[in-house]
Amino acid sequence: MNVSFQWVAFSTIVAKEIRRFVRIWPQTLLPPAITMTLYFVIFGNLIGSRIGDMGGFDYMQFIVPGLVMMSVIQNSYGNVVSSFYSTKFQRSIEEMLVSPMSATTILLGYIAGGVARGLCVGVIVTLLSLFFTHLQVQHILVTVLVVLLTAVLFAIAGFINAIFANKFDDVAIIPTFVLTPLTYLGGVFYSIDLLPEFWRMVSLLNPVVYMVNVFRYGLLGVSDVNVVASLAAIVVFTGGLFFWALWLLKRGVGIRH
Amino acid sequence: MSAALVLRDVRKTYANGVEALKGISLEVQAGDFFALLGPNGAGKSTTIGIISSLVNSSGGSVEVFGYDLDRQRVLAKQRVGVVPQEFNFNQFEKVFDILISQAGFYGIPAGRAAERAEHYLRKLGLWDKRESQSRMLSGGMKRRLMIARALVHEPDLLILDEPTAGVDIELRRSMWDFLIELNQQGKTIILTTHYLEEAESLCRRIAIIDRGQIVENTDMKSLLEKLDVETFVLDLAEPLSEAPSLEGLEVRLRDARTLEVAVPKTRPLNDLFVALGEKGISVLSMRNKSNRLEELFLRLVERNLPAGGGV
Numbered sequence: 001m002n003v004s005f006q007w008v009a010f011s012t013i014v015a016k017e018i019r020r021f022v023r024i025w026p027q028t029l030l031p032p033a034i035t036m037t038l039y040f041v042i043f044g045n046l047i048g049s050r051i052g053d054m055g056g057f058d059y060m061q062f063i064v065p066g067l068v069m070m071s072v073i074q075n076s077y078g079n080v081v082s083s084f085y086s087t088k089f090q091r092s093i094e095e096m097l098v099s100p101m102s103a104t105t106i107l108l109g110y111i112a113g114g115v116a117r118g119l120c121v122g123v124i125v126t127l128l129s130l131f132f133t134h135l136q137v138q139h140i141l142v143t144v145l146v147v148l149l150t151a152v153l154f155a156i157a158g159f160i161n162a163i164f165a166n167k168f169d170d171v172a173i174i175p176t177f178v179l180t181p182l183t184y185l186g187g188v189f190y191s192i193d194l195l196p197e198f199w200r201m202v203s204l205l206n207p208v209v210y211m212v213n214v215f216r217y218g219l220l221g222v223s224d225v226n227v228v229a230s231l232a233a234i235v236v237f238t239g240g241l242f243f244w245a246l247w248l249l250k251r252g253v254g255i256r257h
Numbered sequence: 258m259s260a261a262l263v264l265r266d267v268r269k270t271y272a273n274g275v276e277a278l279k280g281i282s283l284e285v286q287a288g289d290f291f292a293l294l295g296p297n298g299a300g301k302s303t304t305i306g307i308i309s310s311l312v313n314s315s316g317g318s319v320e321v322f323g324y325d326l327d328r329q330r331v332l333a334k335q336r337v338g339v340v341p342q343e344f345n346f347n348q349f350e351k352v353f354d355i356l357i358s359q360a361g362f363y364g365i366p367a368g369r370a371a372e373r374a375e376h377y378l379r380k381l382g383l384w385d386k387r388e389s390q391s392r393m394l395s396g397g398m399k400r401r402l403m404i405a406r407a408l409v410h411e412p413d414l415l416i417l418d419e420p421t422a423g424v425d426i427e428l429r430r431s432m433w434d435f436l437i438e439l440n441q442q443g444k445t446i447i448l449t450t451h452y453l454e455e456a457e458s459l460c461r462r463i464a465i466i467d468r469g470q471i472v473e474n475t476d477m478k479s480l481l482e483k484l485d486v487e488t489f490v491l492d493l494a495e496p497l498s499e500a501p502s503l504e505g506l507e508v509r510l511r512d513a514r515t516l517e518v519a520v521p522k523t524r525p526l527n528d529l530f531v532a533l534g535e536k537g538i539s540v541l542s543m544r545n546k547s548n549r550l551e552e553l554f555l556r557l558v559e560r561n562l563p564a565g566g567g568v
């Protein structure tokens with residue numbers, strides 16, 4: 001009884017979230033498609049043709065996995081942070097808090113919503129990339145697993161950001177000042193093996209490096225880092241963030257007096 | 258009769274140190290129409306916030322139809338519907354979708370949710386607006402939408418926090434009729450309102466909360482019987498220069514043609530007119546200065562004020 005009830009509640013949040021990002025597609029689905037097309041044209045075609053090979057592949061092929069992953073990261077994070085903060089701001093979060101839904105259901109519902117948008121944009125960007133290069137998937141399970149885990153991880157991170165956000169500025173600060181630099185310096189456009197030893201070591205502190213490289217391994221079969229250790233680290237990090245978010249939600253931090 | 262709601266020693270101290278509730282205990286019987294009144298900042302909304310899980314209590318317990326709100330959360334919450342004071346729905350969502358989502362949050366599958374949404378939207382005159390974004394509704398429609406949303410999971414206990422605030426008289430009356438109908442169908446209703454006429458017309462029992470404490474908790478009839486003096490406003494036929502002296506009655510001249518007279522409930526009103534007649538004063542019309550409950554409410558709240566203090 002309780003499981004089926006929580007399932008209906010979970011499905012309701014997911015449907016609501018999907019309805020939201022589809023309704024505002026010019027803000028959610030179109031911009032990453034345009035931005036990534038520009039990346040493909042400018043970095044992949046125009047500049048990439050002069051760069052030559054990277055990691056044994058032509059530059060366009062090399063950056064596609066990174067750009068797909070960048071889209072997944074930004075959109076799964078962005079969906080949850082803006083949607084959950086908006087429910088706080090408009091106080092419609094009270095609709096959920098008065099209901100018998102568990103905190104776990106609420107959190108899972110928002111994560112699933114963020115993952116749905118992240119994957120949706122990921123698929124759009126992948127399809128667009130096919131206009132510029134051809135892709136072969138070398139390790140399908142690793143590819144699917146890492147993209148899912150990354151979307152989940154950043155959806156949870158977006159949720160935590162929204163919990164602590166008190167104004168709309170707070171929703172933009174982390175993506176602008178933390179997420180974007182981490183992504184750009186996360187091996188999307190270059191192999192970290194090209195860096196001097198010191199900066200290579202610094203790069204290894206960046207979690208995005210592992211996600212991008214494992215995804216690249218799934219598609220191209222090459223990686224700058226150990227794939228199994230990276231996957232394990234992503235799982236541990238995702239689990240840690242999940243339980244922190246759940247604890248915050250149960251305590252009512254930022255949402256209950 | 259079983260209890261729909263039991264509060265035991267419920268306390269709330271906010272992070273800034275404000276003690277909003279100082280241990281209130283309250284019991285509302287199933288099927289009752291209950292008024293929770295109090296001045297601004299008395300603790301009404303905090304109480305409702307705790308019952309509806311929007312505010313964490315600092316102590317005490319809440320039971321809904323015998324289910325403890327902390328330990329039997331799902332069973333307790335399924336029985337409560339809340340209509341908050343301020344609009345709290347997504348302004349960009351469609352009216353119909355708001356109800357469907359709310360039903361889903363209570364575990365009601367989509368098909369049944371759609372039937373109920375239609376039923377309550379029709380009942381509250383919002384069916385024609387089902388495809389409109391909620392921000393496009395008028396204030397009165399938004400209030401009705403919140404009532405429809407609170408009913409979509411068919412709770413046994415409905416809590417309304419100032420449901421008719423800012424609503425025109427016609428709509429207020431139709432909302433009253435709807436609430437009476439719900440109560441007659443067996444729903445327990447708890448209402449907070451600033452319109453004391455509303456509480457007097459609708460509610461059978463009443464609790465008055467002030468400064469975080471219950472200062473009165475009784476049935477409406479017994480409460481109104483405590484009113485020992487009623488003040489009337491008299492419109493005079495001829496102007497007066499000063500207030501006449503009427504034995505045993507407190508008289509005040511509001512302006513040359515208007516008198517205010519406080520009449521003890523033990524004295525027949527005939528005495529007033531006899532005394533006025535003796536003074537040659539003709540009265541054109543007469544009305545209560547304030548609603549009876551309002552008069553009593555003010556006294557109870559004023560009695561609770563610290564010496565020399567005011568709001």
